[in-house]
Amino acid sequence: MKKIYLILLGAGIMAGIAGCERFLDTENLTKRDTSNYPETEGEVSSLLTGVYSAARLMENDPNGRCSFIVSEILSDDRFGGGGPDDATYTNIEKFECDEPNMFEDTWSHAYMAIFRANSLIKSIGMVTYSSDESKDYITGQAYFLRAYCYLYLARMFGTCPLILSTDPVNLPRCSSDSLFAQIGSDLTQAIKLMPSTPMIPERGRATKWAAEALMARAYLFYTGYYKKENMHGADGSTIEGSTVTGYLDDCIANSGLGLYPDFRDLWPYSNEMSKRDGYAYSVNNDLSWVGETGGNYETVFAFQGPAKVTDDNSDEANHIVLYQSIRDQDQAGIFPFGLGWGFGTVNPQLWEDWPDSDLRKKGSICDTSDPDEMPDFQWAGDHQQFETGYIQKKYIAVNVRSGESFVNYSKELYGSVVSDDYQLNNTQDLVEIRFADVLLMDAELKKDAAPINRVRVRAGLEPIAYYSDEALRAERRHELAFEGLRYYDLLRWGIAGEWLNKQNGVAIKNDGASATVQLGDMKAAISRTGGFLPIPQTEIDLSAGVLKQTKGW
Numbered sequence: 207m208k209k210i211y212l213i214l215l216g217a218g219i220m221a222g223i224a225g226c227e228r229f230l231d232t233e234n235l236t237k238r239d240t241s242n243y244p245e246t247e248g249e250v251s252s253l254l255t256g257v258y259s260a261a262r263l264m265e266n267d268p269n270g271r272c273s274f275i276v277s278e279i280l281s282d283d284r285f286g287g288g289g290p291d292d293a294t295y296t297n298i299e300k301f302e303c304d305e306p307n308m309f310e311d312t313w314s315h316a317y318m319a320i321f322r323a324n325s326l327i328k329s330i331g332m333v334t335y336s337s338d339e340s341k342d343y344i345t346g347q348a349y350f351l352r353a354y355c356y357l358y359l360a361r362m363f364g365t366c367p368l369i370l371s372t373d374p375v376n377l378p379r380c381s382s383d384s385l386f387a388q389i390g391s392d393l394t395q396a397i398k399l400m401p402s403t404p405m406i407p408e409r410g411r412a413t414k415w416a417a418e419a420l421m422a423r424a425y426l427f428y429t430g431y432y433k434k435e436n437m438h439g440a441d442g443s444t445i446e447g448s449t450v451t452g453y454l455d456d457c458i459a460n461s462g463l464g465l466y467p468d469f470r471d472l473w474p475y476s477n478e479m480s481k482r483d484g485y486a487y488s489v490n491n492d493l494s495w496v497g498e499t500g501g502n503y504e505t506v507f508a509f510q511g512p513a514k515v516t517d518d519n520s521d522e523a524n525h526i527v528l529y530q531s532i533r534d535q536d537q538a539g540i541f542p543f544g545l546g547w548g549f550g551t552v553n554p555q556l557w558e559d560w561p562d563s564d565l566r567k568k569g570s571i572c573d574t575s576d577p578d579e580m581p582d583f584q585w586a587g588d589h590q591q592f593e594t595g596y597i598q599k600k601y602i603a604v605n606v607r608s609g610e611s612f613v614n615y616s617k618e619l620y621g622s623v624v625s626d627d628y629q630l631n632n633t634q635d636l637v638e639i640r641f642a643d644v645l646l647m648d649a650e651l652k653k654d655a656a657p658i659n660r661v662r663v664r665a666g667l668e669p670i671a672y673y674s675d676e677a678l679r680a681e682r683r684h685e686l687a688f689e690g691l692r693y694y695d696l697l698r699w700g701i702a703g704e705w706l707n708k709q710n711g712v713a714i715k716n717d718g719a720s721a722t723v724q725l726g727d728m729k730a731a732i733s734r735t736g737g738f739l740p741i742p743q744t745e746i747d748l749s750a751g752v753l754k755q756t757k758g759w
Contacts (some may be wrong), residue, residue: 243329244329244332244333245332245333246333247333247334247335247336247340249333250326250329250330250333250344251344253322253325253326253329254326254344254347254348256322257319257322257323257326257347257348257351258351258410258411258509260315260318260319260322261315261316261319261351261354261355261509262410262509262510262522262636263315263318263521264312264315264316264318264319264355264358265358265509265636265638266509266521266522266524266525266526266636267311267312267315267525268311268520268521268523268525269311270295270525270526270529270549271308271309271310271311271312272312272526273312273358273361273362273690274526274636274690275526275529275530275549275550276295276298276362276739277361277362277690277691277692277693277694278530278550278688278690278692278693279295279298279299279549279550280298280299280693280706281692281693281696281706282553282555282556282692282696282705282706282708282709283552283553283556283683283687283688283692284550284551284552284553284598284688285299285550285551285552285553285592285594285709285714285723286298286299286549286550286551286591286592287533287548287549287550287551287590287591287592287593288533288547288548288549288590288591288592289533289547289548289588289589289590289591290589290591290717292547292549292591294308295549296591296592298739299725300725300726300728300731301728301731301732301734301735301758303739303740303759306740306742306743307742307743307744308740308742309362309363309739309740309741309742310742310744310745312362313359313363313741313742313745316355316358316359317355317369319351319352319355320352320355320356320369321369321372323348323349323351323352323355324352324369324370324371324372325372326344326348327345327348327349327352328371328372330344330345330348339401342399342400342401343399343400343401345395345399346395346396346397346398346399346400346412346414346417347396347400347411347412349392349393349395349396349399349417350392350393350396350400350412350416350417350420351412352392353388353389353392353393353396353417353420353424354412354420356368356385356388356389356392357389357420357423357424357427359385360382360385360386360389360427361427361694361697362738362739363738363739363740363741363756364379364382364736364738364756364757365379365380365381365382365385366379366380366385366741367379367380367753368380368384368385368388370388376749376750376752377752378749378752378753378754379753379754382428382432383438384440386424386428386437386438387437387438387439387440388440389424390421390424390425390437390438390439390440390445391439391440391441393417393420393421393424394421394439394445396412396414396417397414397417397418397421397453400412400413400414400417401413401414402414402456402460404460404461404462405461405462406462406463406500406501406502406503406505408500409498409499409500409508409510409635410508410509410510410635412507413461413506413507415456415457415461415463415506416506416507416639418453418454418456418457419453419454419457419506419507419639419643419644419647420507420639421445421450421453422450422453422454422644422647422648422651423639423643423647424437425437425445425447425450425651426647426650426651426698427694427697427698429447430698430699430700431697431698431700437450447651450651451648451651451652454644454647454648454651455648457506457644458644458645458648458657461506462503463503463504463505463506463641463644464503464504464641465504465641465642465645465660465661465664466496466502466503466504467664468493468664469565469566469569469664469665469685470493470565470569471493471494471495471496472495472496472502472504472637472640473495473569473599473600474495474604474615474634475495475542475543475599475602475604476493476494476495477494477495477497477604477606477615478494478495479606479607479615479618480541480542480604480605480606480615481542482541482542498510498511498634498635503641504640504641504642505635505637505639505640505641506638506639506640506641506643506644507637507638507639508635508636508637508638508639509635509636509638510635511523511524511616511632511633511634511635511636512633513616513619513620513623513624513633514620514623514624515616515623515624515625515630515631515632515633516623516624516625516630517625517627517630520625520630523625523629523630523631523632523633524601524632524633524634524635524636525632526601526636527546527601527602527603527632527634528546528547528603528628528629528632529546529547529549529550530546530547530549530550530598530601530602530688531543531544531545531546531547531548531602531603531632532544532545532546532548532587532597532602532603533545533546533547533548533587533588533590534548534587534588534590535583535584535587536582536584537605537611537612538581538582538612539580539581539582539583539584540580540581540582540583541581541605541607541612542604542605542606543572543580543597543599543602543603543604543605544602544603544604544605544612544614544628545603545628546602546603546628546629548587548588548590548591550598550688551590551592551593551594551596551597551714552571552594552596552597552598553594553596553709553712554594554595554596554712554713555708555709555712556571556596556683556687557571557573557596560684561667563666563667564665564666564667564684565665565666566665566684566685566687567684569599570598570599570600570684570687570688571596571597571598571599571687572596572597572598572599572602573595573596574595574596574597575595583595585715585718586715586717586718589717590715590716590717591716591717592714592716592723593714593715593716593718594712594713594714594715598687598688600687600688600689601634601636601688603628603632606618614628614631614632616631616632616633616634617631620633637689640686640689642661642664642685642686643685643686643691645657645658645660645661646658646661646678646681646682646685646686649673649678649681650678653673654673655669655670655671655672655673655677658670658673658677658678658681661681661685662681665684665685679695679699682695683695693737697732697737702728702732702737703728703729703730703731703732703733704729706725706728706729706731706732707725707727707728707729709723709725709728710722710723710724710725710726710728711723711724731758734757734758735756735757735758735759736756736757736758738756738757739756739759740755740756740759741753741755741756743755
């Protein structure tokens with residue numbers, strides 16, 4: 207029986223199908239089957255675009271129930287925030303879930319991307335390519351994306367069904383060993399197939415260097431969390447620490463990537479159009495955002511933000527920026543920052559523990575009590591919860607002046623192709639791997655201070671004399687704050703419960719009223735659940751009980 211290229215919406219069961227026109231710039235694929243599609247290299251490339259589109263939607267869920275936002279809220283550096291009607295996020299921070307299908311969309315999008323990757327891998331040999339290099343590069347990207355999605359699921363839910371074909375199947379969760387073995391095999395293939403070309407990565411596309419970095423991320427999580435000496439491939443081969451450091455050394459030495467001179471130029475708030483008199487992080491330091499046009503040689507891998515965002519493709523806006531931006535303020539009083547839903551308020555403990563001499567402190571956090579940072583911030587905007595007076599600045603709406611009003615910088619750049627709705631006009635790329643992370647992973651695996659010091663010197667700090675786990679952990683916390691990594695670092699280091707408990711008793715305001723954070727015994731919550739989240743009840747129901755819920759939920 208011929209199989210039609212359609213979208214897999216469920217995990218264990220092919221629960222639903224839909225046409226691919228929304229994701230692929232090709233004719234309607236429901237009219238094509240495996241006997242006649244794909245027929246050309248261009249059609250294979252379109253299939254690859256479809257994998258990227260689904261993977262991006264997985265990590266940029268319009269409902270905000272994606273790993274990036276949830277892991278930030280689960281970390282010790284952020285609180286739930288939002289308004290009184292957003293208790294679901296506050297509850298999940300306490301490892302309580304009042305919505306049995308809270309993560310239905312991100313789970314479905316992950317398996318949509320996996321199904322498309324499986325389809326692409328299966329069809330690679332059906333067409334003639336312009337060169338073997340072109341074929342290998344496409345194939346390598348497919349393996350990278352499948353590994354990326356499975357690592358996403360592994361860190362968020364612990365384990366999941368391991369599906370490697372396009373056949374409809376009803377599988378239970380695989381073991382963590384099997385899951386990471388497949389991730390290791392896919393990344394080994396990606397590294398082998400993709401070219402070793404020194405380059406600034408094409409926006410939104412994976413490279414050999416991204417695969418090498420992702421291998422290190424997977425290795426560190428698996429060996430750390432599960433207390434394993436090495437990782438393995440699906441064929442039983444051993445992936446040792448020395449192999450992984452070899453990949454990182456290759457990326458560091460040969461990728462053409464590096465640290466951008468000023469950390470603050472990586473983030474849109476430093477763009478030329480948003481400067482204002484007295485704002486210490488634009489005018490006085492003459493900062494200039496590197497932008498997202500291909501010149502950012504610190505980005506190893508990112509999901510591209512579209513230049514065109516309208517009501518018709520609203521799910522492609524950067525919803526992470528929307529969720530994390532400032533809630534209901536007069537825009538003149540918070541310029542150059544813009545409006546959003548107020549999620550992920552910053553724990554003041556991070557601010558207090560962070561040395562003032564580190565330029566990343568004010569380069570990452572806005573202190574609303576500082577008039578040089580925010581001229582006229584008003585507390586309790588639209589009944590803001592978990593308000594601390596500290597707001598992250600990496601993924602936040604950024605405005606420019608337009609006459610007497612303010613518009614998002616992307617609206618100013620791209621004009622009418624960007625929606626007028628502030629909820630849809632954020633187009634910032636979502637950076638998944640930075641070169642600074644590559645250096646810090648290299649330092650951690652080698653127990654070497656030299657890569658740490660490269661990052662510290664860029665931040666205006668003195669080098670450290672020798673490596674220690676405490677120094678490495680502090681450096682990761684400060685360099686990579688608010689980038690979706692902190693919670694998973696705490697889990698793999700085995701210290702999540704201890705650090706999350708420190709949040710209890712922190713002073714906050716709920717709708718302007720003084721309160722304290724009360725999350726309960728987080729060490730017990732981590733022990734009960736493993737630190738992982740509940741899979742959607744709909745998936746368990748569709749599997750007729752073959753899928754089992756995450757322990758502790």
